[in-house]
Amino acid sequence: MELLSHIGFGLSVAAQPENLAFALLGCLIGTLIGVLPGLGPLATLSMLLPITFHLEPVTALIMLAGIYYGAQYGGSTTAILVNLPGESSAVVTCLDGHQMARQGRAGAALAIAGLGSFFAGTVATLVIAAMILPLTRLALTFGAAEYFSLMVLGLIAAVVMARGAIFKALAMTIIGLLLGLVGTDVPTGIQRFTFGSPELYEGLDFVTIAVGVFGLGSIIASLEAGEDAQTVSVLNQKITRLWPSRDDFRRAWPAVLRGTGLGCVLGVLPGGGAILSSFTAYAIERKLARDPSRFGKGAVEGVAAPESANNAGAQTSFIPMLTLGIPPNPVMAVMVGALMIHGVRPGPQVLEQRPDLFWGMIASMWIGNLMLIVINLPLIGIWVKLLKVPYRLLFPAILLFSSIGVYSVNNSTFDVVLAAGFGVLGYVFAKIGCEPAPLALGFVLGPMLEETLRRAMLLSRGDPLVFFERPLSCAMLITAAVILAVVLSPQIKRGRNEAFQEQP
Amino acid sequence: MRVRLRNQQDFACGVLFLAIAVGGFIVAMDYPMGTAVRMSAGYFPRTLCLLLGVIGVYAVLRSLTVEGEAIERIGLRPVLLVPLAVLLFALSIRSLGLVVAAFAIVVVGSLASPQMRWRETLVAAAVLAAGTVALFIWGIGLLIPVWPEF
DSSP states (O other), rough: OHHHHHHHHHHHHHHHHHHHHHHHHHHHHHHHHHHSOOOOOHHHHHHHHHHHHOOOOOHHHHHHHHHHHHHHHHHHHHHHHHSSSGGGGGGGHHHHHHHHTTTHHHHHHHHHHHHHHHHHHHHHHHHHHHHHHHHHHHTTTHHHHHHHHHHHHHHHHHHHHHOHHHHHHHHHHHHHHHHHHOOOTTTTTTTEETTOOGGEEEEEEHHHHHHIIIIIIHHHHHHTTTTGGGOOOOSOOOOOOSSSSHHHHHHHHHHHHHHHHHHHHHHTTTTTHHHHHHHHHHHHHHHHSGGGGGGOOTHHHHHHHHHHHHHHHHTTTTHHHEEEEEEESHHHHHHHHHHHHTTOOSSSHHHHOHHHHHHHHHHHHHHHHHHHHHHTTTTHHHHHHTSOOOOHHHHHHHHHHHHHHHHHHOOOOOOOHHHHHHHHHHHHHHHHHSSSSSHHHHHHHHHHEEEEEEEEHHTTOOOTTTHSSSSSHHHHHHHHHHHHHHSSHHHHHHHHHHHHHOOO | OOOOOOHHHHHHHHHHHHHHHHHHHHTTTSSOOSSSSSSTHHHHHHHHHHHHHHHHHHHHHHHHSSSOOOOOOHHHEEEEEEHHHHHHHHHHHHHHHHHHHHHHHHHHHHHHHTTHHHHHHHHHHHHHHHHIIIIIISSOOOOOOSSSEE
């Protein structure tokens, strides 16, 4: 059993004391930011990115991964108790989870969410371990054309998944791609968009943009909206019974299975990940239910399925990042950034060169899920208290941490000034209804997209048909065109708007 | 004929996209274009700017025809104070050290919230300054001065 020996090797890496400690730290931070509304994994990961510079690459990756899937656990706590999505993938959990809490079944809802997530996390870990080898082999057959088409597909998928008008998301992607071009153009040696400042020769740093646009931008927007008013306290109710009833279990377990399966599949797709998985899982449960009217009134399936799906999706979205080096969503784009800091270029070659990185992180996911179930269920009281910390104390701390983070990447005050500028830009984007997530993905993929385009065109002697002559590449471009066409068609457009309106 | 603006948000989007597209295109004019076979530094950015410009024009036209959301009032206090706090941090971190920089960013940043209370903020600043020195300098070993250097 090849697979078992790999997992065994991974466990031996993940169980090293330092890796265990940072897995725990990552899970704690993940739960924390999952619980706190308004602070998502994307901003947090980018703030902590510079700190991981001082760790071993595998340790850094283990910690960052823990933050992402840890946030999926924490997000459900806030959704259930306060009816606010602590994390955007927990939006649908609010619908039934909070109703359960109102009916005095908060404990059951939390337990189902936690246990469902744990089951999904375990399955997703095995799926990753099983899929990595075949996918890596497939990736080695990829040429420039396939990579280009895959990135186009990923960018289009991110556009489709973004909230708001499609044309805005497309524009944000292009702005991201343009920002990615800043710096020295390697083949020609020409400085592009640097305006003569040597600090920009190496290009913009992902951390600077992410902290500015996501971190600072959302702080300004929240302050303007008067965030403190939002921290309502439905929290005074005591959580008495944590264990779900037998009836809850009977209804929940098929939903957990379906959610897990769905999340594992959707996580791998370009544009996929936690958010897509949880939305789809909820919609499917409502379709399958004998009595759909129970949904929105505390149906346990409405908690079990999306919570399992978002955790499974969060984990399997590592697959395309690890095997192809192409991030399927913005959070994975940060992961690519983290690997690059350590001089590891994600892609199929990593499996050969750094097997410890691969298997160590995968094994740590299962250990992390085990930690999270302990962090989230018996210790739930601590997190509930945290929800009571007012925003006026929270945001200055976030400001300070992110500024130190940006500064320490290159010891550069110039980067901090840039981040302040991007903060204003992020605020402007929020003001005019542009969601910035596609920008982050565009920024990371920009240089790679240009490079593969150039290479493919050079090899084909300038014939753009090369992208359609290779079957895999052609299939990916057609898929991208089809999803874009489907979303732009008037009927679907209406449905999509309704789907997104369920978000408060 | 008078043209009425029906959608402030889309209009602002269009103007912003067009500004970036036109500005980017003008700058990218300096980079050689190359050919489709051998693309040079100007090819990709100019193509992107063209696409962005098309979207910008679409957004402006749409804002004149389709009803949409207005831009809500701008809260000047956070818009000015949050970036200012970060700028003060950037200015002070190297010469005045982490403690001063932390106080600057926490106090000025807190002023952005209308619920700010002085006593609470100063205590928070002190705790955060001590905490970050312990974590980032003693813990991780970042090379940042703690106190002002004269």
